[in-house]
Amino acid sequence: MKDLKLPPLQRMWARCPHCGAKTVLYDNTAQCSGVHIKCTRGCKKEFELKIVNGKQVQ
Numbered sequence: 001m002k003d004l005k006l007p008p009l010q011r012m013w014a015r016c017p018h019c020g021a022k023t024v025l026y027d028n029t030a031q032c033s034g035v036h037i038k039c040t041r042g043c044k045k046e047f048e049l050k051i052v053n054g055k056q057v058q
């Protein structure tokens with residue numbers, strides 16, 4: 001039997017590019033574009049959430 005070890009999931013906060021406030025949680029397997037999020041904790045602006053290979057792109 002082959003022991004397939006998956007890398008552990010790491011969860012990170014996607015941050016608002018305008019003010020740096022935490023918005024949503026994603027993990028290191030995430031891929032995302034075309035998702036628009038409103039910054040509710042900070043500046044209240046909308047931004048597009050882009051995640052490539054588990055990293056937020058701003």
Ligand SMILES: [Zn+2]
Pocket residue numbers: 016017018019020021039042043044045
């Ligand atoms: Zn903000």
